[in-house]
Amino acid sequence: MTQVKVGFGGGCHWCTEAVFQSLRGVGNVAQGFIKSLAPHDSFSEAVVVTFDPEVIPLDVLIDVHLRTHASTSQHKMRGKYRSAVYVYSGEQADTVQRHIKDAQSDFDKPLVTMTLPFDGFKPSPEPFQRYYETNPEKPFCTTYIDPKLSVIRQQFGHYSVRC
Structure with a gap:
């Protein structure tokens, strides 16, 4: 079984963690803060996802x-919630950039999600x-995370472990 890593940031890392933990083929989700290279070298809420590409392709994760986050909004909290896919190789960067470009036609507004090199994790x-696993009934979870998990069940049901 091949295991590959990629990072995702865009919203609260509690939400992002729960989203990726709900998917088949994801072996581990490390919640925390990721930084890239300048000018994106400040730490931003994100997760590192370890996955099996034979079970769930990178394109599906993207x-x-x-x-499941505000990928078309350049809102004022982008410093804390940078919309990005953090890549570990040039090949992975090419795949991510190509897929984001192809996915643009599914959105009414321009995607702000960047492809950035991974440079550190805390x-x-x-x-x-x-957080979601241990607090599913808390108001934050029912208000913000449950709707994201509903999107996964509706649009990505084949990959959802919580159908």
């Missing part, structure tokens, strides 16, 4: 990401890890 404090 589609899930684009549809995990969230332990009490915040697996």
Whole structure:
């Protein structure tokens, strides 16, 4: 079984963590903060996803990401919630850039999601890890995470482990 890593950032890392934990083929989701190279070298909320591309292709992970955060909004919190796919190789960068360009036709507004080289990770404090898994009934989870998981069940049901 091949395991590949890629990073995703765009919204609250509690949400992003729960989204990717809900998918078949994802072996691990590390929640925390990712930085890239300048000018994107400040840490931003994100996750590192370890996945099996034979079970869930990178293109599907990108589609899930684009549809479960504000991927077309250049809102004022982008410093904390940078919309990005953090890549580990040039080949991965080419795949991500090509797929985001192809996915643009599915959106009414321009996608702001960047493809950035991964340059560092800091995990969230332990009490915040697996937030949805340990707090599914909390108002934050029912208000923000449950609707994202609903999108996954509706649009990516084949890959969802929570059908």
